[in-house]
Amino acid sequence: MNCYDYIIVGAGSAGCVLARRLSEDPGTRVLLVEAGPPADDFWIRTPAGMGKLFRSERYNWCFQTEPVPTLRNRRIYWPRGKTLGGSSAINGMVYVRGHASDFDHWRDLGNPGWAWDDVLPYFRRSVCGPTAEDGDSHGLLTVSDPSVLHPAALAFVEAAQRTGLARLNDFNEGEHEGVGMLRATIRNGVRQSTYDAFVAPIVGCRPNLDIRTGAHVRKVLFNGVTATGIEAEIDGQIQRFQAAREVVLCAGALSSPHLLMLSGIGDGEQLRRHGIATVAHLPGVGQNLQDHFAVRMQARTTQEGSYNQHLAGWRKYAAGARYLMTKGGYLALGSSIAAAFFVAGRRSAMRTWKSASGQ
Numbered sequence: 001m002n003c004y005d006y007i008i009v010g011a012g013s014a015g016c017v018l019a020r021r022l023s024e025d026p027g028t029r030v031l032l033v034e035a036g037p038p039a040d041d042f043w044i045r046t047p048a049g050m051g052k053l054f055r056s057e058r059y060n061w062c063f064q065t066e067p068v069p070t071l072r073n074r075r076i077y078w079p080r081g082k083t084l085g086g087s088s089a090i091n092g093m094v095y096v097r098g099h100a101s102d103f104d105h106w107r108d109l110g111n112p113g114w115a116w117d118d119v120l121p122y123f124r125r126s127v128c129g130p131t132a133e134d135g136d137s138h139g140l141l142t143v144s145d146p147s148v149l150h151p152a153a154l155a156f157v158e159a160a161q162r163t164g165l166a167r168l169n170d171f172n173e174g175e176h177e178g179v180g181m182l183r184a185t186i187r188n189g190v191r192q193s194t195y196d197a198f199v200a201p202i203v204g205c206r207p208n209l210d211i212r213t214g215a216h217v218r219k220v221l222f223n224g225v226t227a228t229g230i231e232a233e234i235d236g237q238i239q240r241f242q243a244a245r246e247v248v249l250c251a252g253a254l255s256s257p258h259l260l261m262l263s264g265i266g267d268g269e270q271l272r273r274h275g276i277a278t279v280a281h282l283p284g285v286g287q288n289l290q291d292h293f294a295v296r297m298q299a300r301t302t303q304e305g306s307y308n309q310h311l312a313g314w315r316k317y318a319a320g321a322r323y324l325m326t327k328g329g330y331l332a333l334g335s336s337i338a339a340a341f342f343v344a345g346r347r348s349a350m351r352t353w354k355s356a357s358g359q
């Protein structure tokens, strides 16, 4: 019963895409294991609900860093999704693929197949929607334009243009420097997590795909250095699942290396200190984590300078009714409407305009 070809740990952005692709062959048995609960919540489906999910202990791991010496020993809050869809079920939904030069840099470090020109066809294949850059794109992930263009977002774009930044129609075609409106992974006013886009449509149609929620994987099991399965805690009981072919870790940038270390893959000395038997001494595991630091600035504006007024007082009921009836309006907006990328010295940075309401 508990034997599969592939076991995918984590039903987040990566895990859901893999589950869809690997289960295409009906002869391949796939298990998708997720620690969090199902994503059956109004505020997950509603784009503006992002603010409510930011500190939700039900759908979010709510990590904190260790004290950071260069930040006066402050601990930094680090949200990560914990539900079907993973972080794509709680994130800001902004669809920007990344800078071409970053992908080319990864290729240059010795990773063939990761250059911008190599990955672009896959990006194109995965998206769809009337605003996808290629009219002929019929992928599964819907990317759409903002439901409302608030005057402040238009003013932001105009102001950025006055500083000399180019107006871009799409940040996803390689050229990044400039200002423009952001696209978001929102379908008809509803958040589209990778679970919604890739897995939900096949639930019940593929008997070879099993999905377990509330299953916290504690360990990858090994025979020598070959992964053979996992141990997961389900309803307080440890259960074992076997993988005839592969265990694929998709638990995210923090939890995948953590799980490897708990399973004996990592720096041998460090593992010994925690009483973990070493399966493979790989000191790089858990090192060199890089993330972008988000500094949020807030400003006092006139009423017209923000859409907060539409989400406060009696107006919020009007916005709610509008959303329920049309799936449009301010509740259908992701975290950011407009953005500017610019080069400061040798580093590029992003500025976004967003409402401060609820976030």
Ligand SMILES: Cc1cc2nc3c(=O)[nH]c(=O)nc-3n(C[C@H](O)[C@H](O)[C@H](O)COP(=O)(O)OP(=O)(O)OC[C@H]3O[C@@H](n4cnc5c(N)ncnc54)[C@H](O)[C@@H]3O)c2cc1C
Pocket: 009, 010, 011, 012, 013, 014, 015, 033, 034, 035, 036, 054, 079, 080, 081, 082, 083, 084, 085, 086, 087, 088, 090, 091, 092, 093, 094, 095, 096, 215, 216, 217, 218, 250, 251, 252, 253, 255, 256, 259, 335
């Ligand atoms: C608040 C927030 C806002 C963001 N905004 C944006 C945005 O606007 N645009 C954008 O492009 N990106 C955004 N991101 C980043 C983006 O969402 C992530 O980079 C992406 O979802 C990571 O995908 P992943 O598959 O690596 O991990 P995740 O999607 O985080 O998936 C990992 C999954 O593994 C599960 N898991 C972890 N450990 C275990 C275990 N031991 N056992 C079982 N399951 C486990 C987790 O519960 C989770 O579901 C945002 C992220 C956050 C948190």
